[in-house]
Amino acid sequence: MLTPVEEAGLAGQRLAGRIRKALWSLGDARLAELLHQIEDAARAAHLVYLRDDVEETVRVFATPIAALPDQLSYVRTATLLLSNALRRLPELYLGDAEVARVLALPPEEDAWLRACWGPQHREANPVFARHDAVCDFASPGWQRSLQFIEPNLTGVGGLHMIPAAEQLISRVVLPVLHQRDPSLELERAQDIRGLLMQELVDHCQAIGRPPRTICFVEPKYEGAGPDEQGELARYFHDHFQISVCHADPSELSLDGDEVLFRGQVIDLAYRDYGVVDLLEVAAEGVDIEPMRALFRQNRMVSSIGAELDQKACWEVLSDPVFSRHFGPDERRIFQRHLPWTRLVAERRTTLADGSVVELLPHVLAEREHLVMKPNRGYGGTGVAIGAATSAARWAELVDAALADPERWVVQQAVTLPAMDFPVLDDAGAVHVEPFYVVFGFAASAYGLASLGRASQHHVVNLAQRGGMCTLAVGHPPGRLAR
Structure with missing residues (x-):
């Protein structure tokens, strides 16, 4: 049947x-x-x-x-x-x-x-x-x-x-x-721009501000990556009849508690900028206090909480040691749809079947079934497919991951x-x-x-x-x- x-x-x-x-x-x-x-x-x-x-x-x-x-x-x-x-x-x-x-x-x-x-x-x-x-x-x-x-x-x-x-x-x-x-x-399928717009409107209502001006913030002058936010700002302005601006963090200013772009008060910002990127431009002399104010006042999407964006999130969600933080429906979805993922370190950990092993020997022995990734990397950079990597090279990558202050994860390979x-x-x-x-x-x-x-x-x-x-x-x- x-x-x-x-x-x-x-x-x-x-x-x-x-x-x-x-x-x-x-x-x-x-x-x-x-x-x-x-x-x-x-x-x-x-x-x-x-x-x-x-x-x-x-x-x-x-x-x-x-x-x-x-x-x-x-x-x-x-x-x-x-x-x-x-x-x-x-x-x-x-x-x-x-x-x-x-x-x-x-x-x-x-x-x-x-x-x-x-x-x-x-x-x-x-x-x-x-x-x-x-x-x-x-x-x-x-x-x-x-x-x-x-x-x-x-x-x-x-x-x-x-x-x-x-x-x-x-x-x-x-x-x-x-x-x-x-x-x-x-x-x-459903238009992602409509989903985002409704999320922005809902959040403005939640914090008690009318959605008069929304600012899309990104590294406008970097010259790399998808060229999207300018197009997105134009679409929002044309289709939702709200004031939309497109800014680099260096173009924002503070007036008391308000954040301005070219003299216009910003009610809510949507960012393509992480704190690590802000720290880099601050070292070059850019004033990042307007961005900090938007985070602190909860007028930034995604919020400061999204700085925890990393592949090791899957370890927190799926390791039984943390199961007390999640309900039964959540745990069932995690078990069914999250591949086993662990930070690379010398330690014991739980496998997907519930058994406890020394992590590093397991990573070396199960190379053909694993993928190694930089924990906070993006764009596919640095990803190593165990099945496409020799045992000797895999061992070198494990050693390099252990020595790298930027941490790495191993993950159960999934069928693409x-x-x-x-x-x-x-x-x-x-x-x-x-x-x-x-x-x-x-x-x-x-x-x-x-x-x-x-x-x-x-x-x-x-x-x-x-x-x-x-x-x-x-x-x-x-x-x-x-």
């Missing part, structure tokens, strides 16, 4: 097959034309990544990945539960010495957290998060395949790219698929779903290539948004020159016969 979860996966499998069939029925010439059209539309939509001040157009894959409403409902529930647990970490960090040991911040960052965190944050802790995960929606085991790889609690990428890519595929590809298969029902996408070669011919797919899920009380990324490398990230794939809401072509 099939369970409802398995039935949903098989329905998703059939739906994915129909999408592929409809796309490939176009023939090579029409498909090549469609791929060129997508590339031109991506450039026009300013889907770019900056590398040394040079704009590179991000590749958007033609094949949408379909997920059924029931599947997305489950993912939203799991993601939201995870995000709410992570919101409580600042209180655990400040009140439990063992949690503080695992999530230990450098002294200056720790001082910022302690100075800026207050009673108002306990009442309303705004964190807009996007958690990286894998999920094979076209499999009977799709629910078990959902694994959250790491958290992203602040400055999440994709706020412009996700909806721009979804709009592109909705406009360029979905009508073509429907023309080839009129019974194929696909629609755009692979999907075939049509691509153009240098001669303009169409052929199929497999790509690993990773999602970033952002959930709120108002819905679920996702960022799909695809790469032929095990480290799937736009910073590693991956591409974007879109998630579409699909409706099953029919239930299984009983």
